[in-house]
Amino acid sequence: MATGRTHRPATRSRGIPEATVARLPLYLRALTALSERSVPTVSSEELAAAAGVNSAKLRKDFSYLGSYGTRGVGYDVEYLVYQISRELGLTQDWPVVIVGIGNLGAALANYGGFASRGFRVAALIDADPAMAGKPVAGIPVQHTDDLEKIIKDNGVSIGVIATPAGAAQQVCDRLVAAGVTSILNFAPTVLSVPDGVDVRKVDLSIELQILAFHEQRKAGEETAAGDAALPAATRDDSADQGPDGDVPAVMPA
Amino acid sequence: MATGRTHRPATRSRGIPEATVARLPLYLRALTALSERSVPTVSSEELAAAAGVNSAKLRKDFSYLGSYGTRGVGYDVEYLVYQISRELGLTQDWPVVIVGIGNLGAALANYGGFASRGFRVAALIDADPAMAGKPVAGIPVQHTDDLEKIIKDNGVSIGVIATPAGAAQQVCDRLVAAGVTSILNFAPTVLSVPDGVDVRKVDLSIELQILAFHEQRKAGEETAAGDAALPAATRDDSADQGPDGDVPAVMPA
DNA sequence: GAATGTGAAGTATTTCACAGCT
DNA sequence: AGCTGTGAAATACTTCACATTC
Numbered sequence: 001m002a003t004g005r006t007h008r009p010a011t012r013s014r015g016i017p018e019a020t021v022a023r024l025p026l027y028l029r030a031l032t033a034l035s036e037r038s039v040p041t042v043s044s045e046e047l048a049a050a051a052g053v054n055s056a057k058l059r060k061d062f063s064y065l066g067s068y069g070t071r072g073v074g075y076d077v078e079y080l081v082y083q084i085s086r087e088l089g090l091t092q093d094w095p096v097v098i099v100g101i102g103n104l105g106a107a108l109a110n111y112g113g114f115a116s117r118g119f120r121v122a123a124l125i126d127a128d129p130a131m132a133g134k135p136v137a138g139i140p141v142q143h144t145d146d147l148e149k150i151i152k153d154n155g156v157s158i159g160v161i162a163t164p165a166g167a168a169q170q171v172c173d174r175l176v177a178a179g180v181t182s183i184l185n186f187a188p189t190v191l192s193v194p195d196g197v198d199v200r201k202v203d204l205s206i207e208l209q210i211l212a213f214h215e216q217r218k219a220g221e222e223t224a225a226g227d228a229a230l231p232a233a234t235r236d237d238s239a240d241q242g243p244d245g246d247v248p249a250v251m252p253a
Numbered sequence: 254m255a256t257g258r259t260h261r262p263a264t265r266s267r268g269i270p271e272a273t274v275a276r277l278p279l280y281l282r283a284l285t286a287l288s289e290r291s292v293p294t295v296s297s298e299e300l301a302a303a304a305g306v307n308s309a310k311l312r313k314d315f316s317y318l319g320s321y322g323t324r325g326v327g328y329d330v331e332y333l334v335y336q337i338s339r340e341l342g343l344t345q346d347w348p349v350v351i352v353g354i355g356n357l358g359a360a361l362a363n364y365g366g367f368a369s370r371g372f373r374v375a376a377l378i379d380a381d382p383a384m385a386g387k388p389v390a391g392i393p394v395q396h397t398d399d400l401e402k403i404i405k406d407n408g409v410s411i412g413v414i415a416t417p418a419g420a421a422q423q424v425c426d427r428l429v430a431a432g433v434t435s436i437l438n439f440a441p442t443v444l445s446v447p448d449g450v451d452v453r454k455v456d457l458s459i460e461l462q463i464l465a466f467h468e469q470r471k472a473g474e475e476t477a478a479g480d481a482a483l484p485a486a487t488r489d490d491s492a493d494q495g496p497d498g499d500v501p502a503v504m505p506a
Numbered sequence: 507g508a509a510t511g512t513g514a515a516g517t518a519t520t521t522c523a524c525a526g527c528t
Numbered sequence: 529a530g531c532t533g534t535g536a537a538a539t540a541c542t543t544c545a546c547a548t549t550c
């Protein structure tokens with residue numbers, strides 16, 4: 001099929017594994033906490049514990065960035081904070097827009113974790129004309145009509161979609177057309193985007209479903225130890241079941 | 254010495270890879286949409302496109318569940334919906350509590366995606382006495398003092414933490430002590446939990462940081478061929494959509 | 507003919523274990 | 529002595545490609 005696309009955004013120069021990139025923010029958070037407590041140095045063992053990973057993994061991760069530690073001593077906290085911040089691109093200011101100011105969008109607008117990491121909420125956008133002008137988290141909501149202008153005026157390259165699923169693709173298309181190249185999608189839908197645009201999604205109900213899977217497994221394997229009243233009779237036919245037979249259409253709307 | 258039982262009885266029987274489990278909700282969502290449009294069958298190719306993965310992966314994933322398709326034909330949509338729901342444990346009712354009813358907690362309480370997948374918000378809990386009794390999403394907020402009783406009375410095994418970071422570990426400890434064995438954590442902190450308790454985390458600012466990393470890289474590599482960046486609709490499913498490579502936040506070692 | 511299901515091959519990630527520096 | 533940095537081994541995941549089944 002001749003590889004019509006590059007799977008990863010041009011991973012040639014400095015190939016930091018995706019799995020490592022995904023953990024850098026974790027390390028950064030732990031380091032920031034240490035920095036606030038004025039801890040000067042930290043060992044891979046300590047930092048790993050604070051970040052919730054094991055130390056071999058952490059050292060391997062850091063080895064992709066360079067040799068920033070001192071053997072026999074550990075890592076200089078401030079130096080490492082800077083190096084990771086730089087690697088993640090957090091030493092610059094990232095204006096973001098949030099589209100869809102419902103409950104979730106408002107929560108995101110109020111979320112302190114953005115500002116403290118170099119992300120600045122440049123604008124809030126909603127399709128409801130009644131919202132226009134209303135301030136949320138101190139920022140006046142603007143109407144979708146002006147989306148393109150807002151993106152361009154603010155030089156926004158990162159967009160957050162918190163609209164209902166039905167509107168997400170359309171919003172996405174407009175964001176991309178206006179110049180946005182990274183999208184964080186909270187709508188429970190798969191977005192299709194042109195090459196070169198990154199999408200990450202957060203689906204709250206997916207996380208719960210994964211938990212339910214493991215929870216079910218626990219209940220099935222260990223004989224209920226300690227729990228007094230188990231609710232809900234489990235329809236357990238975990239062994240192989242017949243080819244067909246009756247197929248209960250179990251799906252709440 | 255500690256438990257060495259990290260690997261189970263090494264069977265191939267019920268060992269569904271984590272990566273596969275994490276995609277089942279995705280398939281389920283796509284299948285539900287097909288079901289609503291009364292589509293009777295679907296091929297791996299079509300379903301994969303709808304879910305945003307490639308078809309080989311999807312077939313491999315399904316092969317861990319069993320042989321639910323028909324060669325030459327495809328998959329029966331209703332049947333597959335049922336099988337995946339059952340595998341995920343969604344054929345039973347999961348009462349959940351949400352602790353921390355700030356902006357985010359309220360958004361979660363209002364989020365429709367929970368109820369539609371077998372999750373029932375059994376209670377909302379907050380530490381602020383002024384919130385007590387106030388209804389959010391139609392459910393009266395209860396005070397933290399009653400946490401243990403609420404958990405037990407409702408047979409809750411899944412808890413959602415949406416408190417500030419500072420309160421999260423304490424809330425977590427109480428949830429676990431009261432019998433909760435799965436936790437979805439929105440607070441930007443690493444929770445430590447005893448063996449047997451699952452934690453999944455969602456950190457909004459981490460997702461943005463990962464995007465920033467790639468965004469920075471794009472800007473740095475900007476080649477002269479940059480004008481192809483218009484949405485010429487490269488209809489691929491390539492996009493690295495999704496925070497799959499997640500850290501299964503388990504703790505002590 | 508069409509499309510699943512799956513060994514085998516190919517990648518990616520994690521873990522081990524220890525050489526090498528301070 | 530203590531701790532990093534890293535090849536090598538182990539494990540996990542993805543993709544290929546095709547025999548098999550309808």
